[in-house]
Amino acid sequence: MTRNIQKNLNDDNRPVFTISVAADMINVSVHTLRMYENSGLILPRRTKSKRRMYSRNDIERLRFIRMMIEERGLNIASIKILLSLIPCWDIINCSLEDRENCDAYTNMYEPCWIVSNRGEVCRDKDCRHCSIYSNLSPFADMKIFLKNQTFEHCNKIKEDIKNEK
Numbered sequence: 580m581t582r583n584i585q586k587n588l589n590d591d592n593r594p595v596f597t598i599s600v601a602a603d604m605i606n607v608s609v610h611t612l613r614m615y616e617n618s619g620l621i622l623p624r625r626t627k628s629k630r631r632m633y634s635r636n637d638i639e640r641l642r643f644i645r646m647m648i649e650e651r652g653l654n655i656a657s658i659k660i661l662l663s664l665i666p667c668w669d670i671i672n673c674s675l676e677d678r679e680n681c682d683a684y685t686n687m688y689e690p691c692w693i694v695s696n697r698g699e700v701c702r703d704k705d706c707r708h709c710s711i712y713s714n715l716s717p718f719a720d721m722k723i724f725l726k727n728q729t730f731e732h733c734n735k736i737k738e739d740i741k742n743e744k
């Protein structure tokens with residue numbers, strides 16, 4: 580029993596904070612948290628009576644969003660565009676067919692967890708349990724992330740540049 584209580588206390592995904600407590604913790608208004616949710620930046624859980632509940636990981640995510648706004652000067656629309664660049668299809672290795680049938684591959688403005696038509700691979704997944712949704716820190720500096728990728732489609736541009744010389 581004690582072990583279960585301890586496990587619950589240690590579980591960072593457990594939704595334990597109401598919206599007003601979460602708002603206090605990151606020093607924003609409840610309205611702001613609703614706005615983040617409506618724009619798809621965060622997916623809080625709901626109780627049976629539809630109250631929003633936030634976990635410790637959600638609080639960290641909200642801190643990340645605040646950092647992007649306050650320190651990097653981004654707004655909600657630009658954070659969404661930035662997050663839409665995360666190449667989830669490559670990270671989870673979707674087939675070409677899956678990619679062609681998934682809005683996350685083609686949509687330029689919305690992160691994969693909020694596109695309306697997710698491909699077969701992700702259609703029934705709860706994105707809150709996916710590292711691509713839940714672990715944003717590697718994408719905080721997209722340039723560092725991109726430096727670790729290979730871009731075969733750039734080869735044609737490289738060739739063109741070589742031929743221009």
Ligand code: SF4
Pocket residue numbers: 667671683691692697700701704705706709710711712
């Ligand atoms: S499970 Fe959700 S967050 Fe993860 S790649 Fe699929 S759509 Fe994106």
